[in-house]
Amino acid sequence: MYRNIIGKNNPRWNGGVSEYPDHATMKRNRLIKLREAKNQCEVCGAEAYCVHHLDESKDNHSLDNLAVVCFKCHGILHAGRDQVRKANTKYSRLYGMTLREMVAKYGGSIPTYTKLHKQNELKKFLDKARYMV
Secondary structure (H helix, E strand, O other): OOOOOOHHHOOOOOOOOOOOOOHHHHHHHHHHHHHHOOOEOOOOOOEOOEEEEOOOOOOOOOHHHEEEEOHHHHHHHHHOHHHHHHHOOHHHHHHOOOHHHHHHHHOOOHHHHHHHHHOOOHHHHHHHHHHHO
16 A cells, blocks of 8 residues: 555654664565565465564574465464464454354354344344353
8 A cells, every 4th residue: 555655755654763673685585585485375375475584583584584474374373373363353353252163152054143243133142142051
């Protein structure tokens, strides 16, 4: 969105300060790694635009220390698979559990819960189901 607006005119401008030492090398090596991986996540094969520092150091931008990852896999690398999966679903944010957890606990199917959500009836249904269990 703001990629073509450079410098102080970019709304995301932070005074030229970067969280990465030698940010120019980081950007250059990121582009090289993305080109080499053909913008595919090295973990799951999905479309990817992130690079992950394998040694978790923001100082080491060498090509062998960078891995191309999608946003989802990058989050998993930093936080742990189950935490990211559950925290990032809208259903867990709204109702405290994922669709799969609802099916496992109360029965039914994912399309049923999705339909109830779209009709703004899922909260009522879950409240009744929790009472009955």
